[in-house]
Amino acid sequence: MFNIFRHRDHQPADDEHLYAPVSGQLVTLDQVSDPVFASQAMGSGVGVVPADDQAQTITVTSPAAAKVTMVAKCKHAIGLTMANGLQILIHMGVDTVSLKGKPFEIMVEKGQPVQPGQALAQIDLQQIKAAALDPVIILAFTNAAEQLLRFSLTAKGNVAQGKPIGKMIPETEDDE
Secondary structure: OOHHHOOOOOOOHHHHEEEOOOOEEEEEHHHOOOHHHHOOOOOEEEEEEEOOOOOOEEEEEOOOOEEEEEEOOOOOEEEEEOOOOOEEEEEEOOOHHHHOOOOEEEOOOOOOEEOOOOEEEEEEHHHHHHOOOOOOEEEEEOOOOOOOEEEEEOOOOEEOOOOEEEEEEEOOHHHO
16 A cells, blocks of 8 residues: 555665765866777766875775676776666776786675775875876766666765765656
């Protein structure tokens, strides 16, 4: 009789929200220095430039409830898949693959479920800066179009780690 109040048959309502993986300045992908991400060739998304006052080592946390589906050999990227099928590529820095994993400590493994705010990796920012590389943390939604989802930014400017930055919204026929 009161089943109208239960929406748990599908995904939890929070499945659409995404959270800041680090504290810093939120930037749109067209502001990212990597032309592949800036052109959205890898999908839509957003970046967070770690705050200058960050400690030498920062922790990157999960932006969503998901399953770890990929950890790059050079440790600079982690792939997640949410229950709704959305794939999120977390790319830590620009051209950081050249550092061969040295500034990264991965704290998860492939197949592991993660929750928003759960630690995924630690990064030695000083090593990235010493190599004159951009430390931006990029969240690329690699299959949003296939899943008929689009990212809606709900935050601007400086963001705090673990706080909402946006949500995935289903595309509708009216959007076409």
